Amino acid sequence: MVSDHIPFLNSVTDCQIASKWYADSSLVRVSLETLVKTSTHLPPGPQRWLDPGVDGLHWPKITSDSYKAHIAQFASYGEIADPGFQQKPDKAVVVTFVHSVLDCCLDKLPASEWISVPQLPLVDGTSRNKINRFLAECTGGWKAKNHFSGKLILPAIFTNQRQLNKKTERNKKISAIMNSYQAAGADGVWVVDSTLNDQDGSRTFEHTRFPELIHLHEELADALPNGAITVGGPYWGLNLVLWTRGLVMFPAVGMGNSYQYHVPGAVVLSGKSRVALSPLRRWAIASPGLRHWILSVLAIVPPMDLAHNDFSVIAKDFSRLQQPTEGRRQIAQFYKGWFDKFSVLPSTGRALALYQDLSSAYVLGKKLPDLPGEEKTARSPARVAKQLMLNCL
Numbered sequence: 001m002v003s004d005h006i007p008f009l010n011s012v013t014d015c016q017i018a019s020k021w022y023a024d025s026s027l028v029r030v031s032l033e034t035l036v037k038t039s040t041h042l043p044p045g046p047q048r049w050l051d052p053g054v055d056g057l058h059w060p061k062i063t064s065d066s067y068k069a070h071i072a073q074f075a076s077y078g079e080i081a082d083p084g085f086q087q088k089p090d091k092a093v094v095v096t097f098v099h100s101v102l103d104c105c106l107d108k109l110p111a112s113e114w115i116s117v118p119q120l121p122l123v124d125g126t127s128r129n130k131i132n133r134f135l136a137e138c139t140g141g142w143k144a145k146n147h148f149s150g151k152l153i154l155p156a157i158f159t160n161q162r163q164l165n166k167k168t169e170r171n172k173k174i175s176a177i178m179n180s181y182q183a184a185g186a187d188g189v190w191v192v193d194s195t196l197n198d199q200d201g202s203r204t205f206e207h208t209r210f211p212e213l214i215h216l217h218e219e220l221a222d223a224l225p226n227g228a229i230t231v232g233g234p235y236w237g238l239n240l241v242l243w244t245r246g247l248v249m250f251p252a253v254g255m256g257n258s259y260q261y262h263v264p265g266a267v268v269l270s271g272k273s274r275v276a277l278s279p280l281r282r283w284a285i286a287s288p289g290l291r292h293w294i295l296s297v298l299a300i301v302p303p304m305d306l307a308h309n310d311f312s313v314i315a316k317d318f319s320r321l322q323q324p325t326e327g328r329r330q331i332a333q334f335y336k337g338w339f340d341k342f343s344v345l346p347s348t349g350r351a352l353a354l355y356q357d358l359s360s361a362y363v364l365g366k367k368l369p370d371l372p373g374e375e376k377t378a379r380s381p382a383r384v385a386k387q388l389m390l391n392c393l
């Protein structure tokens with residue numbers, strides 16, 4: 001059976017993890033920037049969604065050498081990145097850029113698959129509305145000229161929670177998204193808040209940030225035509241909330257190391273090794289302090305409790321899981337099993353099932369001591385599950 005999740009693949013390790021646990025995906029999203037490395041390692045079953053990474057022109061200064069080399073192959077990229085040009089774009093220059101980008105994409109994959117519409121991330125105000133509309137219009141022209149038979153997916157990449165937390169601001173962004181959607185003749189929209197790490201435990205999440213992002217998806221669903229493709233994430237759990245509630249067709253997922261979208265173009269430092277604390281539906285940094293915490297938990301949770309066995313396995317394997325790649329595999333494997341619990345259910349019962357699943361994790365977490373200090377605002381073992389649970393229904 002084909003699953004709805006869409007792995008985001010940017011490296012060979014991502015591909016290896018996807019091939020082992022996510023080979024039943026409907027699609028995999030691949031980066032044009034890293035395709036030369038990943039193309040021979042992609043899982044053979046899923047269709048491909050190719051993203052050219054134009055959103056990296058968001059940054060005033062590109063710090064990634066790899067991205068610099070990638071974006072420089074496209075004609076007129078410098079003008080597209082210029083804030084002044086963005087407010088007063090020359091249509092002929094935009095046409096040249098868009099055709100350069102999309103011709104390259106079309107050369108890399110069958111014409112029946114998916115390509116992202118070139119778009120810059122959304123910013124406060126209207127300074128990018130015109131350039132994004134022009135990029136979309138030129139994509140529509142390219143589609144007609146090339147008789148493109150695949151799917152065009154419009155990225156809607158938010159870069160500040162101010163763009164989401166009030167309806168008046170969301171209305172402006174939805175209007176801009178729909179203008180680009182219609183101009184491109186797009187088949188779907190991919191929405192992500194690139195600043196959201198939904199395991200962070202921030203106090204604003206449960207009553208403000210999560211509900212307002214959900215409202216955005218509800219409002220966008222009302223604006224889009226019936227049958228439009230919708231993708232949300234990657235996040236850790238909010239993508240599952242959106243999917244189980246029927247607000248996105250496809251939840252985007254990470255491959256064990258990133259459940260947040262990072263706009264390309266900036267150097268991203270390697271994160272700390274983490275492990276999935278499966279009974280709590282979250283992860284934590286794989287530090288010596290976490291190992292001591294797990295041992296203390298084993299003295300609290302009764303041996304007949306299924307959670308006791310799960311924590312015992314983590315404790316036994318802890319030294320191995322501290323190795324970054326092994327930790328990633330353990331997290332990705334857990335996440336796949338977590339997703340599958342709901343994918344086998346009728347769509348009408350998924351949101352309630354996720355609520356009940358997170359409720360169990362919350363109740364367990366309330367009985368346990370705080371996690372080590374490196375978890376910062378998410379030290380409470382129950383916090384991640386609680387914040388997601390409160391937004392399931």
